[in-house]
Amino acid sequence: MKKNELEKLDVIEEKVKKKKLPGWVIVPIIIIVIFVVIVAQRIMFAGVGARNKSQSLDVIKVTEGTIKETFETSGTVDSERKKTFYSPVNAPISSPPLEVGKIVKAGEALVTFDTKDLEKNNKESNLQALSTQYSNQATKEQAAKAAEASAKQAAKLEEQKQVLRNQIGEKRTEIANMEKESAAARTEQTQVMAELENVKADLAANETQILQEQAAKESEELKALVEKDTALGEIHADNAKRAADKIVELEQGKRDLEVYRDELNSRLSTGEAEQIQAASKELEVLETSLLQLEGQDHTATEAGITSGQASQMAVSEDLARLTNMSTEQLLQQGREGIKAEFDGIISKVENQGGGMAAQGGALFTLVDTSAISVGLEVSANDFAKLIIGNEASIRIGKYKYKGTLEKIDRIATKNEKGNAVIGAAIKIMDADENIFIGVPAKVSLTVAKEEKALYLPAEVINESKSGSFVYVIEENVVKKVNVETGINTGENIEIVKGLTKDAQVVHDTSGSVIEGMKATPHLREEM
Structure with missing residues (x-):
């Protein structure tokens, strides 16, 4: 035993002595302490030996x-393809009742109908369509006759209108010519008036000139007579006579011009104006007659079928044709009945057969046994383990299948226990006839690989x-x-x-x- 360990024992013994414990207590304590020291020493030597010994x-x-890491869960076998079939017609079902669980093949007849009533409805629809067609045809024929008569009337009116148009044109030309002649006469009147004024001016000027010439001539003749001593009175009388004759001639020309002026004014103020006014009234009468004929022509063109009537007849024929088509289609669908669209199993039957099928009413539900999936409800805490495309191993009963995670719901819902869960679906890749719909399945989903x-x-x-x-x-x-x-x-x-x-x-x-x-x-x- 090493020195330091002996010293520890002395310290312990000294403490025990100081506490003055009874002997029957002190002896066991000392024995335990010695045992602990020995065990510790052996472990220490063993460790040193282990380090030194290979x-x-x-x-x-x-x-x-x-x-790969897997996630173990369970789910329920379901079909990815389900279809509920509805009755296309109102007709009695003539086929035997369907049974839940029945295996059917694509194309297999599942429901047939009694089509007697459908055939009756189709005949009535055909007759109604023919009646509508014949009725519209009669209306069109009557309208065609009316349109033909209207066309003849319109042609006759057009001839009358053309005659009036020609007369109106001629009358307008006549009035234009009369107005032109009146304008020329007024121009001539203006010229006569100017000429008359010139004559008056000439007359006045000639009278003054004659008097002046006479006075000058008499003055010269007077001087000559004075020198020759002839008779002054005879010469003056002769000059006066010539001057008077000249003045009379000028006065007559003036009177002639005034007479012509008065005649021209009378002609312009009465005859020509009245003729123009009468011609204008005749023109108004002709134009009024033309307007009346055009109104008759507008009324005549409205004879026959209007566009609204034609549209209405087209709609009625379309409705009759659609109704007829609908009854024919319903009859055809009733004759065809309902066939399985794919291989599968009858999972639900709404109409047990032998009764009346209502159009649009559910008959049965067919599930596809070749498109099978396993529906899962995974705790929301494990949603990160769900990744689209992950592989899965599925056990249904004693059979094992391969699957792929193909659907994950985007929202958590509460299950029956009130726990938040995420819905998911695993498609079974190698489904066979050993799979049953609605049974439980164990799933081992690969979440990491x-x-x-x-x-x-x-x-x-x-x-x-x-x-x-x-x-x-x-x-x-x-x-x-x-x-x-x-x-x-x-x-x-x-x-x-x-x-x-x-x-x-x-x-x-x-x-x-x-x-x-x-x-x-x-x-x-x-x-």
């Missing part, structure tokens, strides 16, 4: 391959506050290596970082392995 330890190599990964058995990976680690043997010495882990299958754990595939990992779960101890690796045989 031991043989089982080791395994890091495995390289595919590792890595190809060419390094992994180790879960039992050789240790955990500490600082993370995961393993023991390896390098140059016959045990070494602690920290590792980063990934996918955990429960049996194996992926090593993401820290080891190579050549590492020799100690496979000892006894807890006696110590870092730094000498060891000889012994490759453990794979189980």
Whole structure:
């Protein structure tokens, strides 16, 4: 026993003495203390021996391959393709009742109808369509006759209108000519008036000139007579007579011009104006007659079928044709009955057969047995494990199938227990006739998978506050290596970082392995 250990025993003995415990208590305590010291000493020596003495330890190599993590759950087998068939007609069902669970093939007749009433309705519809067609045809023929008579009347009116148009044109030309002649007469009147004024001016000028000439001539003749001593009175009388004759001539021309002026004014103020006014009235009468004929022509063109009547007849014929088509289609559908559109199983029967089927009423539901899926309800806490496309292994009864996660609901709902769940569906890829709809299924869903990964058995990976680690043997010495882990299958754990595939990992779960101890690796045989 070492010196320091003896000193510890003396200290303990001294403390015991100070407390003055009875002997029957002190002796057992001393024995226990001695035992503890001896055990501690042996462990210390064993550790030192272990470090100094090489031991043989089982080791395994890091495995390289595919590792995947699975999520275990359960669900219910269902069909991805369901169809409820409805009656296309109002007719009695003549086929035997359908049974839930019946296996049917595509094209198999499942429901047939008694079509007597449908055939009767179709005949009535045909007769109604013919009646509408014949009625419209009679209306069209009558309208065509009326239109023909209207066309003849319109042609006659057009001839009358053309006569009036010609007369109106001639009358307008006549009025234009009269107005032109009146304008020319007024121009002539203006010219006569100007000429008359000129004559008056000439007359006045001539009278003055004659008097002046007469006076000058008489003055010269007077001088000559004075010189010759002739009779002055005879000469004066002769000159006066010539002047008077000239003035009378001018006055007559003036009167003639005034008479012509008065005649021209009278003609312009009465005759021509009245003629133009009478012609204008005749023109108004002709134009009024033309307007009346055009009104008769407009009334005549409205004879026959209007566009609204034609549209109404077209609609009535279309309705009759559609009704007829509908009854024919219903009759055809009634004759065809209802056939299975795909291979499947009858899952629900609404009409048990032998009764009256109502148009649009549900008859039965058919599920497709070739498109099978498993419906899941996964806890909302595990929704991150659901990834579209993940593979799944499915067990239904004693049969096993492969599946793929193809649907995940985007919202969590409450189940019967009030827990939040996410709905999902796994499509069975190799469904067969051994599958039953509505039965439970066990699902092993692959939630993580890595190809060419390094992994180790879960039992050789240790955990500490600082993370995961393993023991390896390098140059016959045990070494602690920290590792980063990934996918955990429960049996194996992926090593993401820290080891190579050549590492020799100690496979000892006894807890006696110590870092730094000498060891000889012994490759453990794979189980």
